[in-house]
Every structure is written in structure tokens, then in C-alpha cells.
Amino acid sequence: MAVVRLLVLGMVRLKGRTxxxxxxxxxxAWHVETWTRVKPGSIYHALKQLTKEEKLNExxxxxxxxxxxxxLYELTEAGEAEFIQLLESALGSFDLEELGTGVAFMECLPRRRVIEILKDQHRRAMTTRNGLEAMAPKFAHVRDAPHTSDLLSLWSGSLAANASWTRSLIQxxxxxxxRMSEG
Amino acid sequence: MAVVRLLVLGMVRLKGRTxxxxxxxxxxAWHVETWTRVKPGSIYHALKQLTKEEKLNExxxxxxxxxxxxxLYELTEAGEAEFIQLLESALGSFDLEELGTGVAFMECLPRRRVIEILKDQHRRAMTTRNGLEAMAPKFAHVRDAPHTSDLLSLWSGSLAANASWTRSLIQxxxxxxxRMSEG
DNA sequence: GTATATGTAGTCAAGTTTGAATAGTGATCA
DNA sequence: TGATCACTATTCAAACTTGACTACATATAC
Structure with missing residues (x-):
């Protein structure tokens, strides 16, 4: 997933050389295990892979x-670009693990940029939710798609909860x- | 993930030989892509792996x-056992993708069993949520864990929304x- | 003093996911 | 007719995850 890459790039960026x-x-120490699972093996793999892609230097x-x-590893310029790109994409995601990871690093972006991305994310979440609600009646009578309306309401409720949280963060x-990044 | 294995076992079970x-x-046709992503490659891999484990026969x-x-593949007895086990574990999960997959197949279990599992899942979700809420004040002032209280409330809200959905399904x-399975 | 537990730092094999590629079969259309 | 498109059915390499294992260092207990 992009989550591990973002976490690893972010940490190396934060520590400078680690x-x-x-x-x-x-x-x-960040208690990331409360919102996503990152095993040591994945971290070491990400370090090697990112080095191979010249986003990190050994x-x-x-x-x-x-x-x-x-x-020891250090961030390269390409790594910095990758970090920013993954970070923006994480903040725009409504996958909880990605969004959570993005929030953990959001202070690396300027305030207005974060607000912009979050507003767009909120808008897309609502559009998706409306789409789900709209398709519900169409599949109520389809036998071969089991419990579709229950499943739609599960996702719809989850999207609504996340959207509400995003709204409050924007506020x-x-x-x-x-404290956010300058520039 | 266990999701793909459950979906594949469930489909082979449903179709008898496919x-x-x-x-x-x-x-x-089930619109599974609305709640989880399952690529063809993963399906073919799962079929081969499950065959290797003698949960399926080629x-x-x-x-x-x-x-x-x-x-063509068929379910074995070991495969049936694996299906039931994965299904029960999916219904007991509060990961949305797993839970959704479990719900799609829940009619393969007796009604009382599903209710039992969902009640347990609901109880555990609430316990987890209370744990998150309880740890929030402790980390409010820890500088090195960024935005912890925001992240906790994101997860807490998500758990609450899912728990509420689970409650209504139990009802x-x-x-x-x-229509549920007999036995 | 030596076994044994704990923390530090990383590797490895097996399983899994992903996107792209392969290959067969009609249908459309110039 | 033969070019190309879309659908059927699967394979493959590369990337990624996971759990178990290795190996070094210090503390601690016996």
C-alpha cells in the first residue's frame, strides 16, 4: 500500500538520516498501530525499494x-517529491488508513493546500455517498446480489461519518x- | 487478505463447480467493487493456493x-470447514471489507449464530471505542505523536457508525x- | 560465571496483490 | 477478406506483506 511508503518517507524526512x-x-511511539498495521518487514522492504527507485539514498x-x-538512509530530491505527492493523495483519500496517515503528516503542507484537498475529498465522498444511495433501490429486487441494500447502507454510513469528521477538521x-508549513 | 479467500470459497460453494x-x-454482478477491490489475478491465485491446501479440488x-x-474447481470438505471459519471470523470483524464480505454470505449460517457473532462484534467494537476515547486525554500533550486526538476521533467515529449499523442489522x-440457513 | 531473558537490527521464505501481457473466439465493418 | 474491436480466460513478473528466524548486545537471576 501507499501507506507504508508514505510513513517511511515521512519518517526519514523528519529525522534527516535514520x-x-x-x-x-x-x-x-506515534501509536500508528491504532489506525494501521505496519510490520518491521514492510518497513525494511520499503527502505530497499525506495532506495532502488532513488527516492532514498543508502x-x-x-x-x-x-x-x-x-x-542509514537519507531522502533524495525525488524522494521529497514522492513524499509530497503521496501525502496529497492520502489526504484526498477516503480510505481510513490512508487518510489517517495523511493527517499525521499534514503539517508538512501549507494550511491553504490542506484545506483545499480536504474540501475536495469531502465533496467526492458526498458524491460517492449519493451514488450509493441512488443505486440502492435499483438493486433491492436483484436476487443474485445478496444483501446489497444492507451493504450499501454500511458503506454509506461509514462515508457519512468520515465526511462529518473531515468537515470538523476543515473548520x-x-x-x-x-502549526502548518509555510510556503 | 482473508476477503479474497472467503469470496472465492463462497462462490465455488454456491456454484458447486466453476x-x-x-x-x-x-x-x-454482486457489485463487490463497491466495498472491496478484487482483481482477477487475486482470484486465480486464491484458486491455486486453496487447491494446494486441499480446500478445493481441480x-x-x-x-x-x-x-x-x-x-474447473470444486469445494472439498476441508474447504467447507475453511469457508465456515472465515465467514464467522469476517462477521466478527470490524474491518469494513471483511464485515461486508461476511454479510454477503451470512445466509449460509443459522440465524441465531449470526446474531450471536454480530452481538459479540458489537460489544468488542464498543470496548475498542471506549479504549480509544480513554487514551485520547493521555496523548493530548505528547508532541511526538502528531494529531493523535484527531486520529483517535476519526477512528472512534468510524467505529461508532459501524456499531450503529451492526445494531440495526441485529434488530x-x-x-x-x-432467509437463513437451517441447522 | 553462565543460562536466560530482553531489547536491538535485520533477513528470508512463503503467501498475496497488481498491472500488464497472452491467447482464443466471434462480431463489425470497410 | 482481413483489420480491428470486444469479450472470454488465464498467466506472469514485480511489488508488497507476513511471520518466523538470525544475530548481536546487555542485564539479571541463579
Whole structure:
């Protein structure tokens, strides 16, 4: 998923120069496991893959006083671009794990940009929800699609709850809450 | 994910003897893409993997009038057991994709069993939600965990919405809605 | 002093997902 | 007729996830 890439890029960006284990520790400190599951193996894979794509540079190994040596990574310019792109796309998603990850890093974007993306996300969520509500009556009598109306209302309710949360976040941002990036 | 395995097992169970393309077609007819994404590649992989685990049997190939030949599969006894287990676990999950998949097949279980599982799921969802609410004040002032209270309220709201939907489904089931499995 | 637990740092194999590619069969149309 | 399009049916490589394992270092208990 894009979630792991965003988390890893974001952490390396935040720390400037770091290693896989530290990324994992920091994610645990952030309690990311409450909104998404990120296993150590995925972190190490992402580090290698992003290095292969030249979004990260491997900048040598560092000995450690409390265990084996560590492999250090740094963000490249391409990595910075990738980070921004993944971040914007995460804030525009209405998948909870992606959205949550985007929110965790939203202060890396300028306030007005975040508001813009969230408003667009809210609009699309409502459009999708209306679409679901509209298709409900059409499938009420289709035998081969089981429990379609229940499933539609499950998704519709979830979208509505998330949209309501997004609305309140937009309000907090518009009233000046949080320290955001300049520029 | 367990979602694909459940969908594939369920479809093969429903059709008695079928092939990958038909499974895909039926999932499209069910509008499964509104609540989860299932690519053809995942279906074919699941068929092969489940066959390797003897949850399915490959029972030969069938020529087709409108294209290449098809590989046919059937459910084994172990497959039936696996289906029931995945189904019960899906109905007990509060991951939307899993829960949705469980609901699509819930009529394969007896009414009282489904109610029992859903009540347990609802109870656990509420417990989780209370846990989230309880941890919110503790992390309000922790600088290194960004936007934790926003993220907690996002999840909390989502859990509440799903729990409310589950409650209403339980009510419909208790008042005798839907044709369910005997036994 | 040595087993044993705990924390640090990472690798690996197996399973899974994804998007693109392959290949057969009619239907349309110039 | 033969070019091209759409539908049928599947395979494949690459990326990604997962759980189990390796290996180093320190503390602690016996």
C-alpha cells in the first residue's frame, strides 16, 4: 500500500538520516498501530525499494552501542517529491488508513493546500455517498446480489461519518488551529 | 487478505463447480467493487493456493464456446470447514471489507449464530471505542505523536457508525428478516 | 560465571496483490 | 477478406506483506 511508503518517507524526512529500526520505534511511539498495521518487514522492504527507485539514498552503516550495526538512509530530491505527492493523495483519500496517515503528516503542507484537498475529498465522498444511495433501490429486487441494500447502507454510513469528521477538521484548520508549513 | 479467500470459497460453494472467470463475473454482478477491490489475478491465485491446501479440488478442464478452455474447481470438505471459519471470523470483524464480505454470505449460517457473532462484534467494537476515547486525554500533550486526538476521533467515529449499523442489522435479524440457513 | 531473558537490527521464505501481457473466439465493418 | 474491436480466460513478473528466524548486545537471576 501507499501507506507504508508514505510513513517511511515521512519518517526519514523528519529525522534527516535514520535507519529501519528507528523508523519502526518512532511509528510505535506515534501509536500508528491504532489506525494501521505496519510490520518491521514492510518497513525494511520499503527502505530497499525506495532506495532502488532513488527516492532514498543508502548512506553507509553506523555501529550501535546496544546491538548490531544499522543501515542509514537519507531522502533524495525525488524522494521529497514522492513524499509530497503521496501525502496529497492520502489526504484526498477516503480510505481510513490512508487518510489517517495523511493527517499525521499534514503539517508538512501549507494550511491553504490542506484545506483545499480536504474540501475536495469531502465533496467526492458526498458524491460517492449519493451514488450509493441512488443505486440502492435499483438493486433491492436483484436476487443474485445478496444483501446489497444492507451493504450499501454500511458503506454509506461509514462515508457519512468520515465526511462529518473531515468537515470538523476543515473548520479547525480554517480557524487557525495547528502549526502548518509555510510556503 | 482473508476477503479474497472467503469470496472465492463462497462462490465455488454456491456454484458447486466453476472456474475463475465465472467467479469474477459473479463478483462483478454482486457489485463487490463497491466495498472491496478484487482483481482477477487475486482470484486465480486464491484458486491455486486453496487447491494446494486441499480446500478445493481441480476437476479438469472444460472447453468454452466463447473463448479458451476453463479450469474447473470444486469445494472439498476441508474447504467447507475453511469457508465456515472465515465467514464467522469476517462477521466478527470490524474491518469494513471483511464485515461486508461476511454479510454477503451470512445466509449460509443459522440465524441465531449470526446474531450471536454480530452481538459479540458489537460489544468488542464498543470496548475498542471506549479504549480509544480513554487514551485520547493521555496523548493530548505528547508532541511526538502528531494529531493523535484527531486520529483517535476519526477512528472512534468510524467505529461508532459501524456499531450503529451492526445494531440495526441485529434488530432486523431478530425480527425474522432474511432467509437463513437451517441447522 | 553462565543460562536466560530482553531489547536491538535485520533477513528470508512463503503467501498475496497488481498491472500488464497472452491467447482464443466471434462480431463489425470497410 | 482481413483489420480491428470486444469479450472470454488465464498467466506472469514485480511489488508488497507476513511471520518466523538470525544475530548481536546487555542485564539479571541463579
Amino acid at each position: 535507519h529501519g529500526y528507528a523508523v519502526h520505534q518512532e511509528l510505535v 548512506v553507509g552503516r553506523e555501529p550501535s552501542e546496544e546491538g548490531p550495526g544499522r543501515t 479547525r484548520l480554517e480557524s487557525g488551529a495547528y | 472456474h475463475g472467470y465465472a467467479v469474477h463475473q459473479e463478483l462483478v 476437476v479438469g478442464r472444460e472447453p468454452s464456446e466463447e473463448g479458451p478452455g476453463r479450469t 432486523r435479524l431478530e425480527s425474522g428478516a432474511y
